[in-house]
Amino acid sequence: MWSQQSERVVGRAIQLAICLIFFAGVYTRNLSVLVNAVVALSATFLPAILRRDWQIRLHPFLGMWLAMAVLLHAIGMLGPYHYIDWWDHVTHTLSATVVAAVGYTTARAIDEYSDAVYFPDRFMFVYILLFTLAAGVFWEVLEFGARLAADAVGMEAILVQYGLGDTIIDLVFDSVGAALVALFGTSPLTETIDSLTEHLERTRT
Incomplete structure (x- = not known):
């Protein structure tokens, strides 16, 4: 069901969303949004680094799960943490x-x-x-x-x-x-x- 191709597609979409959150932080001059977006974006590259440098085999679902977790955290810094x-x-x-x-x-x-x-x-x-x-x-x-x-x-x-x-x-x-x-x-x-x-x-x- 899950493939590395699916992970790449979903991962790129999540990275794009986090980049948009970063630019939203720039536009609103919100330091907390900026910092958390940078950390979240960095975390999305971790599965690829583990595969490339350590030759660790990761189930594609795990990479998407990590990316989704950091995406929701980055979105939360825009306001949902306060209002939801x-x-x-x-x-x-x-x-x-x-x-x-x-x-x-x-x-x-x-x-x-x-x-x-x-x-x-x-x-x-x-x-x-x-x-x-x-x-x-x-x-x-x-x-x-x-x-x-x-x-x-x-x-x-x-x-x-x-x-x-x-x-x-x-x-x-x-x-x-x-x-x-x-x-x-x-x-x-x-x-x-x-x-x-x-x-x-x-x-x-």
Whole structure:
């Protein structure tokens, strides 16, 4: 169903949309939109870099999923984060699935690469949740720090942070994203795990 051609077409469309968001930030002189659009656009090139430089085999769906996650975040900076209550929940859930996929793939590759490491399936479920929540906490701290720094210098905050209650809700949806990957999203990662293990073998050699 998903092919690299589909990934390229969808990826180019998403990159174009992010570029338009960037120019919207330029037009409105909105620093937060500009910075987040640049970061989002950079993230869309990550799958191609992994394939080219590390010879990592990625399911085409994974590249599109990452691109969609960063696109929705970039769109949110234009206003939906402020005006649509559920937008933040969607972006946190999507972003959490990406983080969970990275954590799961890395851990499984190390498990297969090293005879000294063994991760049981039950442990992996807990690990995915904890890994994703740790990344979520780091992100919330980053948002809080960005808000304090912006207030200190009298600038507009690059990241949006609405207080402790919002942080707790964000972490809840981070957990939802992690649980979705742990329960249903590990199968598309099998080939990526194998190629990452091969990369570790080549590095050791």
